Amino acid sequence: MVVVGSGGSGNAWAKEMTLRRRMASIFNKTREHFPSLKDYNDYLEEVEDMTFSLIEGFDVDKIEAKIARYQQENAEQIYLSRAKRAEDLAAALQASRMNPAKAGPSDTAAGSSQGISGGAGVQGQYAPAAVPGGLNQPRPTGNAPQPMGGSDPLHGYDEETMRLRAERGARAGGWTAELGKRRALEEAFNSIFV
Numbered sequence: 001m002v003v004v005g006s007g008g009s010g011n012a013w014a015k016e017m018t019l020r021r022r023m024a025s026i027f028n029k030t031r032e033h034f035p036s037l038k039d040y041n042d043y044l045e046e047v048e049d050m051t052f053s054l055i056e057g058f059d060v061d062k063i064e065a066k067i068a069r070y071q072q073e074n075a076e077q078i079y080l081s082r083a084k085r086a087e088d089l090a091a092a093l094q095a096s097r098m099n100p101a102k103a104g105p106s107d108t109a110a111g112s113s114q115g116i117s118g119g120a121g122v123q124g125q126y127a128p129a130a131v132p133g134g135l136n137q138p139r140p141t142g143n144a145p146q147p148m149g150g151s152d153p154l155h156g157y158d159e160e161t162m163r164l165r166a167e168r169g170a171r172a173g174g175w176t177a178e179l180g181k182r183r184a185l186e187e188a189f190n191s192i193f194v
Contacts (some may be wrong), residue, residue: 026070050063
């Protein structure tokens with residue numbers, strides 16, 4: 001539950017998210033717009049400095065004037081970047097609806113710099129909750145998955161069952177005994193040379 005105080009400060013998180021969305025929609029250049037990685041990183045740092053100053057309330061008038069000047073000078077580039085992003089999101093949405101099993105990262109890298117991609121079922125990819133224009137992602141319908149077969153083979157509290165549960169749970173989480181051994185050896189050898 002979020003409670004807005006009467007002190008006029010409002011919800012700081014909502015204010016920050018609104019400002020960050022606004023800044024991202026205006027300063028939307030990508031790595032391809034710059035001749036070198038250093039220039040791109042300088043651009044990102046400058047944008048973050050302005051965003052931080054706006055959030056904290058430092059030199060707001062000066063920064064707003066700088067943003068307005070940037071918008072006027074780069075209006076066409078901003079418009080084209082927004083259009084390209086919308087096309088990429090629409091293509092990703094279309095790909096995920098047409099063939100969810102085959103929608104890979106190369107097909108759906110629409111918003112990967114902001115952590116948004118449309119790939120369904122691809123590890124490390126996230127589908128957008130909503131796409132500009134009000135199109136929502138389809139939600140699953142029907143009954144919840146039901147276990148196959150009759151009873152759970154690991155239904156019990158004896159020692160063997162508990163050991164099997166722990167082993168299967170660890171494997172489901174990506175852990176194996178080999179990982180623990182390898183890490184112990186690695187740490188042991190690394191500590192020799194310290």
